[in-house]
Amino acid sequence: xEVKHTDMQSHSSxxxxxxxxxxxxxxxxxxxxxxxxxxxVDFLVSVVLPAGGTGxxxxxxxxxxxxxCLGRPLLSYTIQAFERVSWIQSIVVxxxxxxxxxxxxxxxxxQHRKVRAVPGGSTRHRSICNGVLALGEGGAEERPADxxxxxxxxxxxxxxxxxxxxxxxxMAAKEQGCSESDFEFGTDCxxxxxxxxxxxxxxxxxxxxxxxxxxxxxxxxxxxxxxxTLSQSACVITGGSAQAxxxxxxxxxxxNMELDVVPDLMGENARYxxxxxxxIQVSVNRSCLSEVEAILxxxxxxxxxxxxxxxVIWVHLSSSDELSIRGGMVEPAAIVDLASAAKHRNILxxxxxxxxxxxxxxxxxxxxxxxxxxxxxxxxRSPALVGQLLQA
Amino acid sequence: xEVKHTDMQSHSSxxxxxxxxxxxxxxxxxxxxxxxxxxxVDFLVSVVLPAGGTGxxxxxxxxxxxxxCLGRPLLSYTIQAFERVSWIQSIVVxxxxxxxxxxxxxxxxxQHRKVRAVPGGSTRHRSICNGVLALGEGGAEERPADxxxxxxxxxxxxxxxxxxxxxxxxMAAKEQGCSESDFEFGTDCxxxxxxxxxxxxxxxxxxxxxxxxxxxxxxxxxxxxxxxTLSQSACVITGGSAQAxxxxxxxxxxxNMELDVVPDLMGENARYxxxxxxxIQVSVNRSCLSEVEAILxxxxxxxxxxxxxxxVIWVHLSSSDELSIRGGMVEPAAIVDLASAAKHRNILxxxxxxxxxxxxxxxxxxxxxxxxxxxxxxxxRSPALVGQLLQA
Numbered sequence: 001x002e003v004k005h006t007d008m009q010s011h012s013s014x015x016x017x018x019x020x021x022x023x024x025x026x027x028x029x030x031x032x033x034x035x036x037x038x039x040x041v042d043f044l045v046s047v048v049l050p051a052g053g054t055g056x057x058x059x060x061x062x063x064x065x066x067x068x069c070l071g072r073p074l075l076s077y078t079i080q081a082f083e084r085v086s087w088i089q090s091i092v093v094x095x096x097x098x099x100x101x102x103x104x105x106x107x108x109x110x111q112h113r114k115v116r117a118v119p120g121g122s123t124r125h126r127s128i129c130n131g132v133l134a135l136g137e138g139g140a141e142e143r144p145a146d147x148x149x150x151x152x153x154x155x156x157x158x159x160x161x162x163x164x165x166x167x168x169x170x171m172a173a174k175e176q177g178c179s180e181s182d183f184e185f186g187t188d189c190x191x192x193x194x195x196x197x198x199x200x201x202x203x204x205x206x207x208x209x210x211x212x213x214x215x216x217x218x219x220x221x222x223x224x225x226x227x228x229t230l231s232q233s234a235c236v237i238t239g240g241s242a243q244a245x246x247x248x249x250x251x252x253x254x255x256n257m258e259l260d261v262v263p264d265l266m267g268e269n270a271r272y273x274x275x276x277x278x279x280i281q282v283s284v285n286r287s288c289l290s291e292v293e294a295i296l297x298x299x300x301x302x303x304x305x306x307x308x309x310x311x312v313i314w315v316h317l318s319s320s321d322e323l324s325i326r327g328g329m330v331e332p333a334a335i336v337d338l339a340s341a342a343k344h345r346n347i348l349x350x351x352x353x354x355x356x357x358x359x360x361x362x363x364x365x366x367x368x369x370x371x372x373x374x375x376x377x378x379x380x381r382s383p384a385l386v387g388q389l390l391q392a
Numbered sequence: 393x394e395v396k397h398t399d400m401q402s403h404s405s406x407x408x409x410x411x412x413x414x415x416x417x418x419x420x421x422x423x424x425x426x427x428x429x430x431x432x433v434d435f436l437v438s439v440v441l442p443a444g445g446t447g448x449x450x451x452x453x454x455x456x457x458x459x460x461c462l463g464r465p466l467l468s469y470t471i472q473a474f475e476r477v478s479w480i481q482s483i484v485v486x487x488x489x490x491x492x493x494x495x496x497x498x499x500x501x502x503q504h505r506k507v508r509a510v511p512g513g514s515t516r517h518r519s520i521c522n523g524v525l526a527l528g529e530g531g532a533e534e535r536p537a538d539x540x541x542x543x544x545x546x547x548x549x550x551x552x553x554x555x556x557x558x559x560x561x562x563m564a565a566k567e568q569g570c571s572e573s574d575f576e577f578g579t580d581c582x583x584x585x586x587x588x589x590x591x592x593x594x595x596x597x598x599x600x601x602x603x604x605x606x607x608x609x610x611x612x613x614x615x616x617x618x619x620x621t622l623s624q625s626a627c628v629i630t631g632g633s634a635q636a637x638x639x640x641x642x643x644x645x646x647x648n649m650e651l652d653v654v655p656d657l658m659g660e661n662a663r664y665x666x667x668x669x670x671x672i673q674v675s676v677n678r679s680c681l682s683e684v685e686a687i688l689x690x691x692x693x694x695x696x697x698x699x700x701x702x703x704v705i706w707v708h709l710s711s712s713d714e715l716s717i718r719g720g721m722v723e724p725a726a727i728v729d730l731a732s733a734a735k736h737r738n739i740l741x742x743x744x745x746x747x748x749x750x751x752x753x754x755x756x757x758x759x760x761x762x763x764x765x766x767x768x769x770x771x772x773r774s775p776a777l778v779g780q781l782l783q784a
Contacts, residue, residue: 217603217613224612332783376776384768388782391724 041087045170046148048131049082049093051075051103051156052120064213065156066102069223070230070309070381071346074213075103076110077159077226080307082152083114085163087170089148092134093156094120094127111306128153150174157213159222230308231379233258234278237265239291243319243356244282247367251280254371257378265298273302278311278378285319289334292349296342305346311378312342312349315370316389319356332389339387350377351389366392433479437562438540440523441474441485443467443495443548444512456605457548458494461615462622462701462773463738466605468502469551469618472699474544475506477555479562481540484526485548486512486519502699520545542566549605551614622700623771625650626670629657631683635711635748636674639759643672646763649770657690665694670703670770677711681726684741688734697738703770704734704741707762708781711748724781731779742769743781758784 051065062068065075075093082088091114095103103117118134120127135148150173154161213222236251238244240263248261260277262269272279279299281292292314304310314335339349354370357363370392377385443457454460457467467485474480483506487495495509510526512519527540542565546553605614628643630636632655640653652669654661664671671691673684684706696702706727724743731741746762749755762784769777 211609217610217617220616221609221613224616225609336783372776376774380772380774382768382772384764385777385782388780390777390780391728 041167041170043149043170043174044089044147045087045150045152046089046135047082047091047152047154048128048135049075049078049091049154049156050120050124050127050131051093052096052124052127053157063096063099064219066099066106067213067219069219069226072110072307073106074159074219074222075156076106076112076307077222078154078156078161079112079115080110081159081161082154082166083112085166088114088152088166090135091115092131093117094131094134096120111303155212158211159213160211160225226308227379227381230276230381231257231278231375233260233276234280234374234378235259235265235272236261236280236282237291237295238263238282239284240264241282241284243284243317247282247315247317247354247356247370248280250364250367251371251374254368255374257375265295270298273298273304276308278313280313280315280374282315282317284317287316287331289314289338293338296338296345296347296349299347300345308346309381309383310347311381312347313374313377314349314351316351316353317356318354335389336387343383343386348377348381348383348386350386352392353389354392433559433562435541435562435566436481436539437479437542437544438481438527439474439483439544439546440520440527441467441470441483441546441548442512442516442519442523443485444488444516444519445549455488455491456611458491458498459605459611461611461618464502464699465498466551466611466614467548468498468504468699469614470546470548470553471504471507472502473551473553474546474558475504477558480506480558482527483507484523485509486523486526488512503695547604550603551605552603552617618700619771619773622668622773623649623670623767625652625668626672626766626770627651627657627664628653628672628674629683629687630655630674631676632656633674633676635676635709639674639707639709639746639748639762640672642756642759643763643766646760647766649767657687662690665690665696668700670705672705672707672766674707674709676709679708679723681706681730684727685730688730688737688739688741691739692737700738701773701775702739703773704739705766705769706741706743708743708745709748710746727781728779735775735778740769740773740775740778742778744784745781746784 053063053065065078066073068074069077079091079093082091091112093103093115095117097119100117100119106112107115107117116134118130121130131153132151135151150170152166152169152173211218213219234255234257236244236248236259238248238261245261248259252259252261260272262272265273279295281295283289283291292312295312299305299310299312335349335351342349352370352373354366357366373390373392445455445457457470458465460466461469471483471485474483483504485495485507487509489511492509492511498504499507499509508526510522513522523545524543527543542562544558544561544565603610605611626647626649628636628640628651630640630653637653640651644651644653652664654664657665671687673687675681675683684704687704691697691702691704727741727743734741744762744765746758749758765782765784
């Protein structure tokens with residue numbers, strides 16, 4: 001029987017990691033929810049995330065688990081990956097004492113609900129031990145039935161972890177159990193855990209995809225993966241305009257992402273507000289931004305930009321020949337102010353001005369140009385460029 | 393005595409890689425040229441870059457050594473890192489037979505001068521062997537003195553290699569020599585090399601910084617490192633205008649990069665054209681783009697954008713109160729056309745429109761905004777956004 005642990009095989013994990021080291025943010029936008037929902041785990045599973053590192057090796061002032069990726073600490077992505085798994089009951093993060101306040105702040109700010117922070121110990125093993133012991137501290141009213149049956153110990157700096165994999169782990173751990181003889185490699189703290197919590201703790205070997213963020217380039221890679229997963233789908237809101245629908249259809253051919261076209265975000269379409277979509281509002285011959293304002297209000301109401309910066313692109317399609325390409329009616333100050341306010345709520349608003357040419361070739365070029373600009377805006381998520389009214 | 397090879401310790405190299413896995417592009421912009429120039433190597437050193445991989449593990453259609461980073465194959469960055477070292481005599485790249493044409497094209501397109509491509513063998517070792525043997529094929533006129541004294545065998549997908557390190561390797565290899573007993577780990581091809589070329593080939597262990605690009609996230613990390621190194625310095629051209637100088641001074645405080653301010657690129661200032669600088673042309677109350685056109689012409693003449701996309705930012709500073717913030721005189725079509733032509737020559741031209749407010753607070757905000765936009769444009773190097781006239 002093997003003793004396994006997610007952080008015991010970093011050597012091979014860095015080497016063997018696959019093209020896509022995880023699909024976690026995709027899940028929200030993707031279509032696998034249904035499939036996963038069928039799976040259920042009928043016993044209690046908890047997680048310990050040791051996050052006591054000091055970040056010495058990264059060359060960064062901030063320990064790597066707290067390093068911001070798109071404005072959110074890496075650790076929060078890892079927490080999110082576990083938190084969204086319905087059958088995971090609770091998560092304990094162990095952090096160095098000096099980072100307890102920071103950790104508490106992160107839990108509050110990103111509204112993590114299943115998470116508790118406890119101080120780590122002087123070694124990694126002691127930290128894990130503290131974490132496992134904390135799981136058993138259910139207070140006076142705790143019954144043995146509340147104790148987790150399986151404890152997953154997972155490196156806080158491996159954010160790309162999939163529900164599928166966790167399911168397999170949990171099932172295997174449950175079936176296989178965990179006897180004392182399993183602990184071979186200095187896992188004395190788990191003996192303690194076994195003794196004091198009455199919990200079957202099992203060290204689980206992570207698959208190659210559990211890629212570990214160790215150095216500065218890894219952070220760039222992680223950010224790039226997160227950006228990529230956030231750039232897989234956009235919802236085009238046409239306001240019911242035939243011209244806007246034509247543009248959306250043309251974009252569908254040029255944009256390398258899933259594109260859904262809807263007249264508005266009312267009724268059933270409101271579901272887009274809850275998923276990881278980007279939003280493209282097309283306004284035809286209307287320079288007013290009221291439709292964009294409505295989207296921003298909706299997004300704020302659903303708290304959608306809490307975990308990721310969200311992209312909203314306003315496309316002003318002018319079809320009148322009298323308007324100059326430069327935009328005629330559009331008042332740039334309006335979008336600047338709106339974007340500036342939205343940025344504080346983690347929503348990135350950009351504008352694109354597009355003139356509907358009657359010349360087919362010219363129109364095609366413009367559409368390609370719009371598609372290229374949209375891809376860049378969505379993928380790069382540059383906060384510096386919000387409020388700009390770009391020309392296509 | 394140890395047998396060493398840059399690709400024999402990938403396990404630890406991925407783990408141990410430092411915050412900055414190499415400084416190679418920095419060298420051009422940085423100040424270490426002088427220091428390095430003092431070093432000389434008085435014997436012949438050649439390099440074999442095995443690049444026969446098929447890219448199966450990356451999940452990419454293109455083998456990773458040919459994957460484009462900022463429009464140039466990764467392999468070309470590795471070649472460049474060796475080519476710029478004055479005391480390296482020749483470089484042989486071994487590629488799969490089916491990629492020979494592609495390789496020849498890369499050598500021509502990026503004007504690599506010290507490089508020859510030879511077909512690899514059925515195994516990696518045979519490929520290395522072919523490469524080393526090719527070094528000995530100097531033709532009928534070759535004298536033993538032309539043969540390299542030291543051969544460095546280096547993974548083609550580890551682009552971040554420093555001259556400093558290569559110098560240490562070359563000296564150690566020369567001093568230590570290389571006897572037959574050194575070859576222990578299946579390095580039979582080096583026996584052949586020894587036998588047929590009379591060359592002392594030595595397998596060199598790479599330091600941790602020789603980080604290997606293996607999977608897709610690594611490519612993102614590599615691109616991020618390259619972008620970062622290209623974003624360390626900018627040259628502000630003021631045209632001698634006092635207002636432009638004031639702006640440049642203000643930018644110097646806000647922009648997180650080395651900023652040199654010059655009136656023009658004439659005489660001694662022409663040296664900026666030869667280095668890895670980004671260019672910021674400030675035009676005061678002049679909507680015409682002739683100054684930018686001049687820079688583009690100069691950059692083209694020096695072939696500066698051959699290896700990296702180059703950023704040129706045109707700042708139109710309007711000081712007249714009558715002009716609207718939106719820009720008044722500037723004709724956006726002009727910059728669109730210029731940018732479109734420049735893009736074909738790998739130069740990314742962006743415009744920023746800035747109104748010089750007499751309100752100190754407002755001006756300060758504008759400068760911060762300009763600095764933020766410039767940083768984003770320079771760091772992101774987005775081809776999709778060229779020709780845009782952004783508002784600060």
